Every structure is written in structure tokens, then in C-alpha cells.
Amino acid sequence: MSLNQKKALLIVSGVVVLLLAFFLVFRRNQATIEELNAETRQLTNQVNFLSQLQMEVHEMQGHKEEYENSIEEYTNQYPCKITQQKAIYNVYQLMQHSKVDVTSIQPNSPVAFFQGGVFLGDPSASDSSAAASSETESGVSVTEDPEQQVPVDQMVGQYTRYEVQLSGTRSQIMKAIDWLANNKEHMSVEQLNFSYDKTTGKLSGALSMNFYALNGNGEPYKEPNIKGITIGTDNIMGKMKK
Secondary structure, eight states: OOHHHHHHHHHHHHHHHHHHHIIIIIHHHHHHHHHHHHHHHHHHHHHHHHHHHHHHHHHHHHHHHHHHHHHHHHHTTSOSOOOHHHHHHHHHHHHHHHOOEEEEEEEOOOEEEEETTEEOSOGGGTTOBTTSOOBOTTSOBTTTSTTSBOOGGGOEEEEEEEEEEEEEOHHHHHHHHHHHHHOSSOEEEEEEEEEEETTTTEEEEEEEEEEEEEETBOOOOOOOOOTTOOOOSSSTTOOOOO
16 A cells, blocks of 8 residues: 555544544534533523522512511500490590580490401401400410410400490580590591480480400500599589589
């Protein structure tokens, strides 16, 4: 075999080796590389998604704390319970402010308006009395121990309606209603039923008012001082001093 033939054979062998390397090694590895690139792109997308999700979680955490603070601020506006002493004290304060004459006070049974973390749509039309109270982790219901601190979904909100018979001038009645509406404590007027008395020139009748409490909000109960409340005849709390 001549030298040129040997050179040609060597060149052909080199080309064959290159072709074999290309088809058997490079092409096979190229497919693997493409698969790895696809997996890399998929993992990159997942990392970006998780990073974005983490940013949203941090943002939501800030809103969560703000929301919890708002809930705590709102729930702390309620007393933990309404006793008859507290209700009588409130009626006395109303009488002092408006100068109306109160002749009788009739309490009703407490009715739940908030339970299980939601406001009840129509508590008066359902069996939502305070007896159906939430039981806490300690096993003691918040209605039995309303001063304890529990999560919102275990709190029980209830109102007690008081029927108050009173009389006064139109201006005095309006002052009484304004006092209820503007009071920092949660109160509401349920019903008004008054008639005009020609002999006295005053309005007389019934004022139905609701006093609200939130059992389990952790607010300690403060017993009102009712020692200064006097007892009268025409006015059950005595005549107001001019």
C-alpha cells in the first residue's frame, strides 16, 4: 500500500470516527442535555413561583397582624358581660343626662348575636340564647366565665333587652335617645312606644333598649358604683336634683 493510500485510509478512518462520535455520543448526550435544560427551566419556574409566593405570604402576614389588631380593638369595645347592676346604672346615667322620669325597668333574657366567629343573621328568630354557648379548651363555657380570654371563634356576643317605662318632654326623650346613640358602650334602641298626656304635657310610654356584651374578650368586668342611686315612688330612682 502506497503512502498516499495510507494517508487516504487514515483520513477516512478519522472521518468515520468523527461520525461515530457525533451519532453515538454527541447526539445521545444532546438529547440528555435538552432534557436537563427542560427540567432546569421547569425548576426555575417553580423557584420563581415559590419566591413570588413567599413575598405574598410576607405581605399577607402584615395584613394578618393588622387585621388581628383591628379585631382585638373592636372586641375590646364590648364589656365582657352585662349584669342587672350595670344595666340599672346605665339607665340611671340616661336619666341624669336627659332628666326623664323612669317608673319601671323590666329585663329580658340574654340573646346571642355573635357565635362561632360569625354574626347571627336574626338571633331573635332562632334558638340562639346564651345557653347555647361555646365551650373553650378549658371546658368552661365563656358564658359561665365571661372574663376569660378566648379566640374570636369561641367568643359569644349577646344582648339583653330592657323595657323601660318613662315619661318626659319631647326634648327630654330626644336627649335620652341621643345619649344611647352616642354612648361609647354598645347600646341600641329596639322600639319606642309613647303617647302624649294632655294633663302633664309630657310623653309617656316604653323605651326598649339593648345592652351588648362579648363573653370571652378578656376584658375584666368593672362593677358600677350604684350607692348614690336613690329610690323614689313616681320615679323609681328618686327625683333628680335641679
